[in-house]
Amino acid sequence: MPPVIEVDHASQSFKTRRGLIHALRDVSVSLDAGEVLCVVGESGSGKTTLGKMIAGLRRPTAGRVLFEGRDIWTSSREEFARYRKAVQIVHQDPYASLNPVQRVRDILAAPLERHRITSGRSTLSRIREILTQVDLTPPDDFLDKYPHQLSGGQRQRVSIARALTLSPRVIVADEAVSMVDTSIRVSLLNTLLRLREELGVAFLFITHDLGIAKYFGWSGSTAVMYLGRVVERAPTRDLIAEPHHPYTRALLSAIPEPDPVLTRAKEKLLLRSLEIPSLLRLPPGCAFHPRCPLFEAGLCDTEVPALTPLPGRRELACHVVLRELTRSGSVTLDGGSESAARAAARGPDLVATTREEGVASSAGQRVEASLSVGDEEGKGGDGSGGHGVGR
Ligand SMILES: Nc1ncnc2c1ncn2[C@@H]1O[C@H](COP(=O)(O)OP(=O)(O)OP(=O)(O)O)[C@@H](O)[C@H]1O
Numbered sequence: 162m163p164p165v166i167e168v169d170h171a172s173q174s175f176k177t178r179r180g181l182i183h184a185l186r187d188v189s190v191s192l193d194a195g196e197v198l199c200v201v202g203e204s205g206s207g208k209t210t211l212g213k214m215i216a217g218l219r220r221p222t223a224g225r226v227l228f229e230g231r232d233i234w235t236s237s238r239e240e241f242a243r244y245r246k247a248v249q250i251v252h253q254d255p256y257a258s259l260n261p262v263q264r265v266r267d268i269l270a271a272p273l274e275r276h277r278i279t280s281g282r283s284t285l286s287r288i289r290e291i292l293t294q295v296d297l298t299p300p301d302d303f304l305d306k307y308p309h310q311l312s313g314g315q316r317q318r319v320s321i322a323r324a325l326t327l328s329p330r331v332i333v334a335d336e337a338v339s340m341v342d343t344s345i346r347v348s349l350l351n352t353l354l355r356l357r358e359e360l361g362v363a364f365l366f367i368t369h370d371l372g373i374a375k376y377f378g379w380s381g382s383t384a385v386m387y388l389g390r391v392v393e394r395a396p397t398r399d400l401i402a403e404p405h406h407p408y409t410r411a412l413l414s415a416i417p418e419p420d421p422v423l424t425r426a427k428e429k430l431l432l433r434s435l436e437i438p439s440l441l442r443l444p445p446g447c448a449f450h451p452r453c454p455l456f457e458a459g460l461c462d463t464e465v466p467a468l469t470p471l472p473g474r475r476e477l478a479c480h481v482v483l484r485e486l487t488r489s490g491s492v493t494l495d496g497g498s499e500s501a502a503r504a505a506a507r508g509p510d511l512v513a514t515t516r517e518e519g520v521a522s523s524a525g526q527r528v529e530a531s532l533s534v535g536d537e538e539g540k541g542g543d544g545s546g547g548h549g550v551g552r
């Protein structure tokens with residue numbers, strides 16, 4: 162059976178007055194029925210662009226998006242309409258996405274009646290059912306409310322309810338919990354997890370916060386994006402337990418731990434720069450190289466590392482870590498990896514630039530340094546701004 166959604170080597174560029182922005186470059190991800198895929202990365206890494214592409218709101222400039230194995234952009238009108246119903250998006254800001262002059266009952270009735278799913282009295286009973294599913298109970302208390310009469314969390318629940326009216330197979334949740342108070346974030350996440358279990362709906366869950374991905378996607382997988390590319394993908398628990406990519410390791414070390422002992426024990430990765438390069442002037446080779454503590458000149462700044470499949474349903478795009486994994490024997494790559502082979506041909510061992518010790522580190526080891534910019538290292542970013550890891 163094909164995945165419900167498959168993004169196949171898709172790219173998305175935007176023409177702007179300042180030049181061409183390559184927001185997504187050669188991205189391939191897929192979602193099976195009921196699966197959770199979290200997408201994490203800093204601002205501007207292309208998460209929303211990917212979400213919109215999966216929801217059919219943006220056509221890729223290259224590559225394909227497949228729904229149940231068929232290219233949505235070459236499918237018939239009927240098939241496209243069926244796909245658009247099956248994949249619903251929940252945006253970050255429910256206030257902006259809900260019509261302020263409609264009551265909750267009208268907001269939810271519109272898609273039900275437009276798509277002839279229900280009519281008359283059955284519409285009202287279906288609305289009550291959906292409000293209950295999203296924990297807006299008793300439902301009659303909410304039917305006649307306007308969005309401004311609801312709290313942020315309740316508004317987001319109405320957005321989720323609206324997505325559910327069409328019984329979707331996939332929900333793209335784009336920073337869906339980041340605008341609600343921390344105190345109700347967990348309960349909203351739990352509602353979404355319950356919906357996934359009860360309804361078997363798959364989630365593309367977009368967040369800039371790896372801590373939230375860890376909570377929501379624990380039984381699913383997580384893709385880490387950097388400047389328009391997926392740099393690592395793995396089952397979430399494996400990604401958290403053993404992150405391979407230096408960028409994932411930096412993101413992980415930025416998650417605050419409630420336990421101070423754990424905080425001290427946690428890997429601290431020394432980035433060479435906190436500046437995110439501009440998408441208009443991407444660095445050659447690996448786009449992470451101006452910031453990467455494992456950077457090797459002549460390799461990382463010349464060749465783009467390919468996203469390479471690893472055992473355990475993992476994928477990784479890093480010359481140096483792939484080389485170390487193959488050398489240490491922890492990974493045998495089917496048919497060999499171009500990236501690792503290129504790195505191996507070059508020879509030198511992985512050396513992590515660390516402030517305290519300058520220790521050699523293999524991919525399986527922890528790099529001991531502090532998550533701050535190495536002032537002795539060159540600052541590679543071109544100063545486009547954006548918020549850096551750990552700031
Ligand atoms: N319609 C557009 N026109 C021009 N540039 C765009 C457009 N949409 C997105 N971009 C650019 O593409 C890049 C990726 O944007 P995107 O919104 O996908 O990132 P993101 O990872 O969702 O970031 P954030 O965490 O801030 O939401 C950004 O540099 C953004 O400015």
Ligand code: SF4
Nearest residue numbers: 447450453461479480
């Ligand atoms: S390819 Fe090189 S620069 Fe890129 S993440 Fe790996 S070690 Fe760092």
Ligand SMILES: [Mg+2]
Nearest residue numbers: 208209210335
């Ligand atoms: Mg976004």
